[in-house]
Amino acid sequence: MLSGKKILIGITGSIAAYKIPFLVRNLIKEGAEVKIIMTPAATDFVSKLTLSTLSKNPVLIDLFDEQSWANHVMLGRWADLMLIAPLSCNTLSKMNSGQCDNLLIATYLSATCPVIIAPAMDEDMWHHQTTDDNLTAVQKRGCRVIPVEFGELASGLTGEGRMAEPETITNFLQSFFKDKDALIGKKALVTAGPTYEAIDPVRFIGNHSSGKMGYAIAEELADRGAEVTLVSGPVHVKTNNSSIEIIKTASAEEMHFACTSRNGFDITVMAAAVADYTPVETKEQKIKKTDDVINISFKKTKDILTELGAQKKEGQILVGFALETEHEEKNALKKLNEKKADLIVMNSLQEEGAGFGIDTNSVTLFYKNGNIQKTGMKSKKLIAKDIVDAISGLLK
Numbered sequence: 001m002l003s004g005k006k007i008l009i010g011i012t013g014s015i016a017a018y019k020i021p022f023l024v025r026n027l028i029k030e031g032a033e034v035k036i037i038m039t040p041a042a043t044d045f046v047s048k049l050t051l052s053t054l055s056k057n058p059v060l061i062d063l064f065d066e067q068s069w070a071n072h073v074m075l076g077r078w079a080d081l082m083l084i085a086p087l088s089c090n091t092l093s094k095m096n097s098g099q100c101d102n103l104l105i106a107t108y109l110s111a112t113c114p115v116i117i118a119p120a121m122d123e124d125m126w127h128h129q130t131t132d133d134n135l136t137a138v139q140k141r142g143c144r145v146i147p148v149e150f151g152e153l154a155s156g157l158t159g160e161g162r163m164a165e166p167e168t169i170t171n172f173l174q175s176f177f178k179d180k181d182a183l184i185g186k187k188a189l190v191t192a193g194p195t196y197e198a199i200d201p202v203r204f205i206g207n208h209s210s211g212k213m214g215y216a217i218a219e220e221l222a223d224r225g226a227e228v229t230l231v232s233g234p235v236h237v238k239t240n241n242s243s244i245e246i247i248k249t250a251s252a253e254e255m256h257f258a259c260t261s262r263n264g265f266d267i268t269v270m271a272a273a274v275a276d277y278t279p280v281e282t283k284e285q286k287i288k289k290t291d292d293v294i295n296i297s298f299k300k301t302k303d304i305l306t307e308l309g310a311q312k313k314e315g316q317i318l319v320g321f322a323l324e325t326e327h328e329e330k331n332a333l334k335k336l337n338e339k340k341a342d343l344i345v346m347n348s349l350q351e352e353g354a355g356f357g358i359d360t361n362s363v364t365l366f367y368k369n370g371n372i373q374k375t376g377m378k379s380k381k382l383i384a385k386d387i388v389d390a391i392s393g394l395l396k
Ligand code: CTP
Pocket: 191, 252, 270, 271, 272, 273, 274, 275, 276, 301, 302, 303, 304, 305, 306, 319, 320, 321, 322, 323, 324, 335
């Protein structure tokens, strides 16, 4: 499972650092390529020579090491994964505040790969509110946490705060890569953002969708190995994932064509807020301010999700969204059945912190088999993980 994986380990100043040589040996045995960065404080607990011998790579400590500049940006890009273990209270705090005073933090701040942390602290520090706040903050930004264990601590006390054992960390990394590569070979179509329906050459009818949720889902699918096509309405949000094919559209008609003229998708996620109605006629010239009241007639657009649901083949997973302001569950279930979706993600505008434009959301997932799952309030990035976990479960 770890064969060929590039793992960058960051070691901080904690007694648990003595376990890292065992972890490095495990990872190398599993076929991983390992590079190591230490904070200066970590060198008091474990030797650089031991680690460089076991990892078969030089160990880096300073931003300027042996008269050369350690390229933290390239290290972060080289890695498939950055593991910070043991993670001290001090480095956790710097990760949250962005205080960049050593190579490890500089690399963390520029890492484009996923980051996993294995904290190690004495029990009272572990339970301190500040630690809890810092941990919650870095988790919200996407860091995964390997839970601390209960047992004998450096202080001589017994309690929570021990770093997970090397075998536990190895197993965690194995299941992380198993999930990460779970969608290799799968093709996915995602829609995101609003649609703009032109009234005349300068005006349109649109909606408040920012595209953040759809883009986060596209990125999560791509991170797990899927080949992703993202059909995007007019949005300001961007993706750094160059593997995602982006098709830009404006109107519901253009989005419909972009989705229905392509096929062979194993996963389809319709996160876009598609206009239900479009003006019957788009004026060729700008409408002048002459009449006191003007009337614009609208006609229904084609429902992309309903059309894809009707054509759905065995084994394909179709996910729709529902934005409801009343009778939420009833309406969501109606969409699930009528649009022949496998899953409906229901957004509610009633919860504070959920909805348009912001970075957080709280959704309810309605499955075809009757299961209902609430995600709770979290970042759209983490909600995207929950949705892709649900899709992976359905594919199994
Ligand atoms: N949808 C679509 N094509 C449309 C309208 C909606 O594919 N022309 C998709 C959306 O992308 C979403 C789902 O259908 O995945 C539900 O959209 P929503 O606006 O909540 O519901 P509607 O079906 O449009 O019904 P209503 O507006 O009456 O709630």
